[in-house]
Amino acid sequence: MKVLVLTGPESSGKSWLGTEIQAAFGGLVVDEYVRYFIDTEQRDTCYADVEVIARGQLAWEDAARAQQPELLILDTHLLSNLLWSRLLFNAAPDWLESALLARRYDLHLLLDPTGVPWIDDGQRCQPHLQERQAFHAQCRDWLDTHQQHYCVLGGDWKQRRDATLEAVRTLLAS
DSSP states (O other): OOEEEEESSOOOOOOOOHHHHHHHHHEEEEOOOOHHHHHHHHHOOOOOHHHHHHHHHHHHHHHHTOOOOOEEEEEEOOHHHHHHHHHHHOOOOHHHHHHHHOOSSEEEEEEOOOTTTOOOOOSOOOOSHHHHHEEEEEEEEHHTTTTTEHHHHHSSSSHHHHHHHHHHHHHHHH
16 A cells, blocks of 8 residues: 655645546545644634544544555545644644654645635635745655655646646555
């Protein structure tokens, strides 16, 4: 099983690319638990929700891993929970980073926000490109610090899609 993570700032194409990857290669997509949580609770999140959301994301990931698909496509993982918690609440549960590092991920596709428009979907909160670029840099810094395998993808929607499909072809051939 190859485990692929789509990561980076909001409105950079993670969910869309997850669908594109699945259409091209099959596999199983794990969505963002936080979206389900917000839709279900009908409210904004608070710090007390961070752990609930992170554990929900892990449960969804674990259920998908148990199915042992050839390709597991994660729309997000605990890195987003960790960084958003720090950004919104200036704190994060202590166990998040160690839980993230305890798991194996074969490739992270880090999406650059430059080149595509921000789309307001009612849950997003970073309309300014500078904010999304700062989040992208935090993702990249974490991946570098923890020596995670990743590639940065940017450009317009077509360039992003083409580069993503090529990266996944390479991953599956390895």
